[in-house]
Amino acid sequence: MKNKILSAFIPLLLLISYDISAQEKGDKKIVYERSNVYVDDPLPNNLVPNKQTAIKIAEAxxxxxxxxxxxxxxxxxxxxxxxxxxxxxxxxKDLDLGAKGGVAYIEIQKSDCKILKIYHGK
Structure with missing residues (x-):
């Protein structure tokens, strides 16, 4: 009886340990791997590459x-x-008419898109 339990338990244990190790391997993801294949590589030091992107981020x-x-x-x-x-x-708007007021302002770091400062003038 003891041998039957062991013979059934060992394959089950191996199957479970295989499943766990497969999950651990699956969790190790490479988010970004630098490659020399692309000339216009946007990462890691150019997340905000141009004016249009900076403006869209500011609007968002x-x-x-x-x-x-x-x-x-x-x-x-x-x-x-x-x-x-x-x-x-x-x-x-309306600078000709002597309008008073302020505008929205934001500072965005080009390399990593970090928002450094944001405010609206009065």
Whole structure:
């Protein structure tokens, strides 16, 4: 009786240990592997490669904070500083009429898309 239990238990134990090891291997994922195949490789130091991308990121961040009224500040401008930071701002309307007020402002790090500063002037 003891041999029958052992003979049934050992294959089951092996099957379970195989399943666990397969799951462990499956969890070890390579998120990004650098390769020299692509010339225009966007990672890891160029997550915000151009003005259009910086503006889209700024809009995505501003919209939940300031609402749709943010679109009244279009066109948005984006400039890249020498330290690799995109500065995106809205445009103040009616400057000819002596309008007062501020615009949305955001600083986005080019290398990793980190938001460094965000505010709206008054």
């Amino acid at each position: 961040v501003w919209l939940p904070i300031y609402g749709k009224k943010i679109y009244n500040e279009k066109p948005f401008t984006a400039e890249l500083t020498s330290s690799g930071i995109w500065i995106v701002k809205g445009t103040l």
